[in-house]
Amino acid sequence: MTGSGGFLLDQVSVTRGEARLLDTISARLPAGRCTAVVGPSGAGKSTLLRLLNRLDDVSSGRILLDDVPLTELDVLALRRRVGLIVQQPVLLTELVAEELRVGRPELGDDAVRELLEQVGLPAEFAQRRTSELSGGEAQRVCLARALAVEPGVLLLDEPTSALDGVSSGVIVDAARAHLAAGRTVVLVSHDLAVVRSIADSVLVLDHGRLVAHGRPDELEYLEAGR
């Protein structure tokens, strides 16, 4: 495996009560590449993403990051390496500048400004109250907070959901910058045009099963809506 930030899913299943959310998934998500996870609503895409930084755990099977089982890594250290941007942003502090320092307390004012710029927010936002942000602004701040710790892997869940077209572009740009720096992106998206433009490989899930896996140009699923 070249570089770092590559995952191996080995016969991964997740069950909750009677429900089988993921069913014996095996796949390699290469380091330094963008893997997209697509499929209909309820297919298990968010569940799969949450396994990768251990917000959820597998019921059976195992996941390796750079050949080391996730269960052997310290969870907090793992989450610094693997940043997750979720559908519903959760902000933890009162001011935006504090929020960007959550995982990086030593971050200077210039770095705060640069991060805000990177996610398309003006420098004045540093002093804004997090409780007064719009949904799209909150998601950008969450992205900036994740970027602040310079994770090797960025997990992006449904980046277009709470966002207008402009900020969706910001998140896709951040994903591209991350890839250009040789880092890894795993992207859950319903936006097949975005997936075609950015993904190196695509996992297609349906009812918790991996029904296809290949390059975007190889997959019938991505022909839909073209």
Ligand SMILES: Nc1ncnc2c1ncn2[C@@H]1O[C@H](COP(=O)(O)OP(=O)(O)OP(=O)(O)O)[C@@H](O)[C@H]1O
């Ligand atoms: N704790 C749980 N117990 C039982 N079922 C659950 C639990 N969490 C999620 N599910 C179900 O598991 C399935 C997969 O959910 P998941 O959020 O991973 O789907 P998704 O592909 O991301 O969907 P969407 O595109 O709508 O966001 C859904 O049917 C969901 O209702």
